Amino acid sequence: MQPIIRVENLVKVYRTGKVEVRALQGVTFEVHPGEFIAIMGPSGSGKTTLMNILGCLDTPTGGQYVLDGVEVSSLRENQLAEIRNRKIGFVFQNFHLLPRLTAFQNVELPLLYASVPKSIRVRRVRDLLERVGLGERMHHRPNELSGGQMQRVAIARALVNDPAIILADEPTGNLDTLSGEEIMGIFQELNEEGRTIILVTHERDIAQHARRVIHFRDGRILKNEDVTDRIDARQLLEELKRQRNLLEEAG
């Protein structure tokens, strides 16, 4: 099967004044359709730089990046914008919802830039918000939603243009354990439906929700291995809820 992402000998060098920072020093890997990959590494390991390049927010200094059959490293700004719009769904650590727009309007935004007609927009946004369990809160603003709900809106927004991959950058970083686990549950469900997901995290137990983990250090891949002791978010959630109920009964 043709890989959805093929990265070959990717190099990224930042120059700040006279200092040269080699953020990526020859990174090579492939992502196939339906995979769920976690990229792990300490801060400064280059995982954010990789994420930015994979998300077409940044261009590599050297090497090749083929996304869904398109050589991306040579594209111009407008073309990159279109790729971001059509092929990539972003989920950020701090949600990045526009505060003055409702959940519905936030999810609708990528469709506006894709010039999708209104009738189709309404149907697709409604379906997706119901899919992430926010059918009742469609017309609420972000400040009327909990952290977990905001992240679910963000996931609906990431899915709305039916992208080739979903890029999630520390999606549980600003959430409590329970909400975080719920979000990971949604990712696992999406993956079971066939979505390709790349997750960046520095937490081992979050990475364990994926099927494969790529370990990063100093701009290089340290290890690329399948997850053996995979966490099933649904089971863990039930466990967590049971524990909490016990605590409440005791207290």
Place this chain on the structure above:
Amino acid sequence: MNFSESFQTALFNLLANKLRSFLTMLGVIIGVASVVAMVSLGQGMRAQIVDQISSLGSNILTVIPGKVRQGAGPMGMFMARGGGNVLKYEYFQELRATPFPGIRAVTTEATTSLPVTFARESVFVNVVGTTPELLEIRNFMLLGGRSFSGYDYSYSRKVAILGHTVAQDLFGDPFLAVGASIRVGRRIFTVVGVLEPKTMGGQDLGNQVFIPLTTFRQYLTGGRYLRNIIVQVDEKEHIPLVSQWLSDFFRRKIGDPEQFSILNQQDLLETVESVTGTVTLFLAVIAGISLLVGGIGIMNIMLVSVAERTREIGLRKAIGARPRDILLQFLLESSLLSLVGGVVGLVLGILAGRTMASFSQFPFVLSPQVMALALSVSLAVGLFFGIYPARRASRLDPITALRYE
């Protein structure tokens, strides 16, 4: 994103900050309002003065005693006169008898102040001795009755044409005046006509009584000296020629060129046009400066807005906004601000202009060009001062913008 969606987004953003949007617009509102009010006032002033000069008749050269001082202002040229009794009746007679190509008619005004009486009503008015041609040359319209005939003039008949105000004062209803007998000084005159109301520069021209010059000389005063001699030229092109000839004629008669002046209506019109044009331009420049200040206000607030919304811009770019989508969105915001400001300013300017005009003697002239100019200039201000902030927004690096705190 298509235009109507960008427009809705821009409107949404402006309405989200109503007070700020309004205060930003205020600069443009004041600017446009002052441009519209000032230019309209200037044009009203000009229209009125030109109208008054034209209403004195067309293609006219007026010879008056004394020297007109230059730079006395548009109306000053009319008023300024020195000298004394230099225009003799004989000159008028000779001028009338001398055919010169280009001269269509020659008339004159000799004046004195006398009480005019009907029944118990008496008013003190300007009595003008003149020829039958005057009414036509000066564009006086008859409200009722008739003008002088050649017969009235030749036989020094005691007939009078009353100005509207005089007829009103004496008879109450001006129409009752025709055919009545009145006393002018100590003589009895028959009213043959009444004129329509007429003013010039706020001065009432209806407070006059016109009688034949021959009658004036025979019954009222000696009439040896005339207030002016009025020459109507057949065509505009002949004015310089006739003017030169008149100048030579009177220099020969009077001797001293400082003792008389020849007023050219065309010169007067041009002077007025240039003076009021300068005044209008001056007002417009001052108003334009306030528009510029308004534009700078827009630029300032747009820059603030771009800085505040850096993260929003980063997010929009991350989910697929192209640089031109961002550019369009911010440009729409700035032009919407200034265009709405322009419309509000236009309305306020018209109201202010009308109010000011109603307190002055000038009419309010609102030309479509001024309205179109005000609106297009305000749109241009929005685009011009919006382009820099909008470009700045569209060029933001999404990664940096997303991380911006």
